[in-house]
Amino acid sequence: xxxxxxxxxxxxxxxxDFGEVTFMDSSGIGLVMGRYKVIKExxxxxxxxxxxxxxxxxxxxxxxxxxxVIS
Amino acid sequence: MDISVINEMKxxxxxxxxxxxxxxxVVSAFAAQMDLSIVxxxxxxxxxxxxxxxxIVHAYRDRxxxxxxxxxxxxxxxxxxxLVRIKDKGCGIEDxxxxxxxxxxxxxxxxxxxxxxxxxxxxxxxxxxxxKPGKGTSVTMKKKIFSxxxxxxxxxxx
Numbered sequence: 459x460x461x462x463x464x465x466x467x468x469x470x471x472x473x474x475d476f477g478e479v480t481f482m483d484s485s486g487i488g489l490v491m492g493r494y495k496v497i498k499e500x501x502x503x504x505x506x507x508x509x510x511x512x513x514x515x516x517x518x519x520x521x522x523x524x525x526x527v528i529s
Numbered sequence: 530m531d532i533s534v535i536n537e538m539k540x541x542x543x544x545x546x547x548x549x550x551x552x553x554x555v556v557s558a559f560a561a562q563m564d565l566s567i568v569x570x571x572x573x574x575x576x577x578x579x580x581x582x583x584x585i586v587h588a589y590r591d592r593x594x595x596x597x598x599x600x601x602x603x604x605x606x607x608x609x610x611x612l613v614r615i616k617d618k619g620c621g622i623e624d625x626x627x628x629x630x631x632x633x634x635x636x637x638x639x640x641x642x643x644x645x646x647x648x649x650x651x652x653x654x655x656x657x658x659x660x661k662p663g664k665g666t667s668v669t670m671k672k673k674i675f676s677x678x679x680x681x682x683x684x685x686x687x
Contacts, residue, residue, distance in 0.1 A: 487642040512571035
């Protein structure tokens with residue numbers, strides 16, 4: 459979902475599904491943080507779903523687990 | 530070749546985004562000789578990806594013309610140590626200490642987390658960074674590999 463779409467739909471919940479993501483480094487963190495900031499501004503919540511173990515590790519290092527629900 | 534070096538590989542790639550995945554694949558293939566675990570391999574791949582991304586995004590930021598290359602050198606050292614060095618001839622880093630601070634980024638407007646070095650430090654055992662402004666940067670990282678077969682034996686004994 460692009461920033462433009464988020465601002466247009468103003469969703470209460472944003473679910474990012476990592477089920478098909480085979481690799482992610484901190485470049486992906488920047489993207490998740492960017493979406494989190496936008497969703498937080500409109501009072502929504504962010505959930506990361508189907509997150510592989512090695513991606514969870516990067517997310518935790520960045521403190522994303524304190525901002526979003528990671529499953 | 531130094532006596533403690535068991536095997537060595539050197540690869541030079543153009544500084545293009547598509548080569549981030551190539552660098553990870555090449556380093557993984559070389560490291561696979563070491564009987565390492567999936568977690569160790571994922572750690573190495575992530576650290577390499579961070580270093581290569583830094584070369585593309587930061588080192589060569591203002592000179593995207595052809596001829597910008599990234600040199601990746603891997604070594605297997607005695608004692609089951611994996612070493613990887615990623616070197617560029619880009620803009621260099623003025624203040625390495627500051628560049629390595631978590632969340633510091635020179636490109637905040639681009640949704641960059643500023644965690645590249647933090648990930649490298651956390652996922653590898655050691656990191657050393659050498660840089661000369663205008664000349665380039667080299668990042669050398671090491672990781673001790675705990676053999677899967679040894680870990681299995683350890684688990685069986687405990």
